[in-house]
Amino acid sequence: MxxxxxxxxxxxxxxxxxxxxxxxxxxxxxxxxxxxxxxxxxxxxxxxxxxxxxxxxxxxxxxxxxxxxxxxxxxxxxxxxxxxxxxxxxxxxxxxxxxxxxxxxxxxxxxxxxxPGQGQRRPRRTGRGGGRQGPAAGGRVSRPxxxxxxxxxxxxxxxxASAAGRRELSLLGRGAQWVEPGLAEGGSGRSRSARGPAYLAGGLLGYLPNLKIKRLLVNLFILYASFPFMVRLFPSLLRKFVYLNFLSYPFGVDFQKPELYVNHTTNFYLTSEPGITFGIWHALPDTRWKEAEGKDRSWHEEALADDNPIIIYLHGNGGNRATGHRVRFTQSMSDGGFHVLAVDYRGYADSTGQPSETGFTTDILYLYHWVKARSGNSTVIFWGHSLGTGISTNVARALKEKEGVIVDAVVLEAPYTNMRDAAATIPVTKIYRKFPGFDYLILDTMALAGMYFRNDKNVQVMSSPILILHSEDDCMIPISQGEKLYEIAHNASQKKETIQFIPFPTSKGFGHDHISSNPELPTILKNFLQSVK
Structure with a gap:
């Protein structure tokens, strides 16, 4: 019982x-x-x-x-x-x-x-002994x-995972076993406690992750749809995404000690406007390293007049002058016999101010005049990479139009035709190219944010020799833009031989940032300078 x-x-x-x-x-x-x-x-x-x-x-x-x-x-x-x-x-x-x-x-x-399932009636008690009636006395016998x-x-x-199946599992309790298909037929299924897997199969715990994923997808869609409107309403937000000056990697760099990155390099600052100070690394040619030991900053300034070519290196967006591929460029060209002045624009790294196209032009114009005042007859070259290509052509055009000065040479590494075209082709904007109003909300906002960088217009005015370098596997700015820029400059130049274009095959793997790792780069530049004299 x-x-x-x-x-x-x-x-x-x-x-x-x-x-x-x-x-x-x-x-x-x-x-x-x-x-x-x-x-x-x-x-x-x-x-x-x-x-x-x-x-x-x-x-x-x-x-x-x-x-x-x-x-x-x-x-x-x-x-x-x-x-x-x-x-x-x-x-x-x-x-x-x-x-x-x-x-x-x-x-x-x-x-x-x-x-039987309705329960049994309690048997009657008979006799003084209080015993229960047995079968012979007509009493009912309960089934054991x-x-x-x-x-x-x-x-x-x-x-x-049906509702009935889940209800049965919950009624069976903790002792019930959950058996995967194949176990009852002699397979290799695994038995688990019914409590956890039952919920995962279709219960509450299985529903909550799906709910979280749905909420995440909804939030991502809202962010995706609202971003173009936020950009249009706040053009300064777009400047942050283009310049990326807040991503000053590598982090924790002591810019006062450039020798930790490049041999025989000094750090100094120039002030282009009141309150605007930008930092520069000056790397000497390898032929002057031994002489530079123990020398002060004034000696390095005088060394600019030693007839070795001088490169003013204008880097792309994000990072600083200590970023890996920029350090490799500085080291490689220094080993090749060039002075290299690696600049951090206003708003980048340890430079003060806020980034802007007109501010970049002002800073580099000031640097160019500072170099020319100390370089004597040395050749001065603008080398722009990515974003820096627009800065270099802006400065070269401003020098010709305002001062009648022709820059000795301009090298454009991974260039674009203009900022609007670059924004339309970079991978970041790919998810918005089919978005209704993409041109108006994002591309036209470039002008509202004061970002033009018209390489295609500048090269038509410039008279400087131009060398364009582009890699076929550039995924940020396609080589087609470099080819188009070359055609514009070549058609506009009176001296066709001074406009050159060198593509690098995909097999080199240079991509967007690593043409600087090409060991033949110093030789390529020297050959170009010889051909345009």
Whole structure:
């Protein structure tokens, strides 16, 4: 006999039954063989689906099992989780037209018309001894409970994530086993606790990650759609994304000690306007290294007049003069016999002020005049990379138009035709090229932000020799823009031989930033200078 505690465990209250509700499938729709938990395979008389009798006699049942099964393993001790048959649940009843037939069968079997799952009436006490009536006295005999340990453990399929399947797992409790497909058929499935995987299969924990992903996607879409409008309303925001001066990598550089990066290099500053100071590294040619030991800053200024060519290096956006490929360029050209002045524009690195196209032009004009005042007859070259190509042609054009000065040579590494064309082709804007109003919201905003950098217009005015270097595998600024700029400059120049274009094949792997790693670069520049004299 089950104890009172066990009966309470096996017979949940009406409130719990009302809350959980009945399973949603009939016996024939449930899983597993007849008589197992979750299968709903027997009615209160133990009749199996499809007419297979079990634990009793009676017609096949087409009704539904009502009420939750008890926790597995309650009546069976502390052993492994076992399933209970429907006859032992105590809350399973038949519905439909077969109910009367089942009740009649119960009366014929001595059950008094009660279904076994409905519980038994307490026997009457007779005699002074208070004994219970036995079968001979006409008393009813309660059917002994079926022990859960004697029944097989039902496999619950991992792949079944229906509402009925989840309800059955929750009713089975912690002791139920979740079996992946293949285990019941002798496969290699793995059994887990029903608590975690059940939720992951279709429960709350499985729903929350999907909800978070949906929210993330919605937030990303809102950010994507709102960015062009934010740029149009606040053009200064676009300047930040173009100049990237806030990304001053590598971080933590001591610009006062350039010798840590390039041999025989000094650091100094110039003031182009009140409150505007920009930093410069001056790397000597390799032929002057031994002389430079122990010398002060004034000696380095005088060394600019030693007839070695002088390169004013104008870098691209982001980073500073200590960035890897810029240091390699400075070292390579210094080894090749050139003075190199690597500049950080206003707003970059340790330079003061805010970046702007007109401010860049003002700073480099000041630097050019400072160099010419100390260089004597030495050749002065503008070398611009990426963003720096627009700065170099702006300065060269301003010198010719305002002062009638022609720069000795201009080298354009990975150039663009103008900033608008560059913004339309760089990978960052690729996701917006199909966006409605892309030209108006982003490209036209370049002008509102004061960013033009018209290389295509400048080279038509300049009279300086121009060398264009571009790599075929440049993914930032396609080589087609360098080729187009070459055609414009070549058609506008009266001296066609002074306009040269050198492409680098994809096999070199130079990309956008690493033409400076070409060991032949000093020789290429020297040959160009010889050809334009």
């Amino acid at each position: 089950l104890s009172t505690v066990n009966k309470r465990r096996l017979l949940p209250g009406k409130r719990r039954l009302r809350k959980l509700g009945p399973p949603s499938r009939s016996h024939e729709d449930e899983r597993g063989p007849a008589g197992q938990v979750g299968a709903g395979s027997t009615c209160a008389l133990g009749v199996a689906p499809r007419g297979r009798p079990r634990l009793g006699a009676g017609p096949p049942c087409s009704g539904r099992a009502i009420g939750p099964p008890a926790r597995a393993g309650v009546a069976g001790g502390s052993g492994p989780a076992r399933a209970l048959p429907a006859a032992a649940f105590g809350q399973l009843r038949c519905t439909g037209p077969e109910r009367k037939e089942h009740e009649a069968a119960g009366r014929a079997g001595g059950g008094g018309g009660r279904l 409970p079926v022990q859960a340990s004697a029944l097989p453990s039902p496999p619950v399929r991992f792949g079944d």
